[in-house]
Amino acid sequence: MAVDPRQVVAGFLTLSMFVMLGNMIKHDHFSPVTEEMGLKATGARSNTMKLDNNAEMNSVDMAGVEDLMDTIEEVKPCWTKPSPKNQPSNGFVTFSLTMGPEYHISQITDAVVVARYLGATFVLPDIRGNELGNKRKFQDMYNVDKFVRSLDGVVEVIDEIPDEVSAKKPAVIRVPNRVTESFIMDTIQPIFKKNKYLRLAVIFSSVSLRPKETSNKDLDATACLAMFSGLELKHEYSEVARKMLDRLQELSKKSDGKVLAIDLRTDLLEKKSCKTTSGARRKGCYNPNEVLAFLRSVGFSANTTIYLTETWWHKGLNDLKEEFPNTYTKDDIMPAENKGEFLKSSNADLASALDLEICSQSDVFIPAVAGLFYGHVTGKRIASGRTQIIVPSQSSTSTHASDFTSTYISNKNHLAYTCYC
Secondary structure, eight states, rough: OOHHHHHHHHHHHHHHHHHHHHHHHHTTTTOOGGGEEEBBBBTTOOOOOOOTTOOOOGGHHHHHHHHHOOOOOOOOOOOOOOOOOOOOOOEEEOOOOSHHHHHHHHHHHHHHHHHHHHHHHHEEOEEOSSSSOOOOGGGTBOOOOHHHHHTTTTSSSSOOOHHHTTTTTOEEEEESOOOHHHHIIIEEEEEHHHOOOEEEEEEEEEOSSSSSOOHHEEEEEEHIIIIIIOOOOOHHHHHHHHHHHHHHHHHHHTTTTOOOEEEEEGGGTGGGOOOOOOTTOOOOOOOHHHHHHHHHHTTOTTTEEESSOOOOGGGHHHHHHHHHSSSOOHHHOOOHHHHHHHHHHHGGHHHHHHHHHHHHSEEEEEESSSSSSHHHHHHHHHTOOOOOOBBBSOOOOOGGGGBBBBBBTTTSSSSSGGGGG
């Protein structure tokens, strides 16, 4: 009996998600074994921090917060656009975007790198939602014209696979995230030579965004281009993010003039991936009260304007709101005419895309959840010089905000530092 290749791909994608979740659970999600996934700060190493819930705001170092917010780092690209390839394309690379916008960035980057190395035509991917049957075209979410222009001369991009090719079965290949030249050469290229029609399934066994040793400058530049210059929301959606950020900035002018974005998702707290065992050196997720204690301990003003990546308000956020009254969720600041599209559960990837934009452009970013969202927001902020990222901790007695700077920033160990300097 013939097997529909789409069923095979769907099976691979489903299996990949279970493998990823299994690895997270196996290593307690953000345990020392997968160190890059943990939330780690410069000054948070060994001491035990006990936070007094009744601590006064004026008993901490307010100057540390002010210095942090005033820090702007000028950066420029360390790479140039790869030179055009003269030989014609000799095959096709296809795939789907899955699991949300923070994964889309990595999936796009890997597929572009593979297509560049093989000299293959890059077929625009469709986008699969978390719910069965939830599928949209690439241009329904992203700026397709900007994407195609950014890759002009680097890889050939087409909207759909030609009919005479789509009638054939693609070779389905599981590709590790941040694919290496050796994997392409040893595993993908031999298959591509036999079957000029590939279907990639990117596997996230690790979500490290630390630099890797590599000697292929062309592929390095291709990865930088794909990750930081290609993928943008389509204009209508980026306008929604801009309006939300504009409103936050307007609200902040009534207080201290700064916007603090916090990736706080309480729906994850009861999952095994967010549980911390006694042997773990740091947490991967922080609940609202832990975030409140951290904000208090490092001296954020009660007037600070705070954006939470939560969609709706719930009673678990009330203590945070009581001490920081200028705290808002998407439902609080999103234009009313856009709520019907962005806030329904089947469009969770659209809502997450808005969070990615706002957290990348706020004055300060605090990740209360570790993972790719934190990693890609950090990358975007490095590329724009916004390096004000501080990470909560329960293992330091410091009250100075700069002591909690993300080690991605303080140690410059994010791959974005290989693209921008």
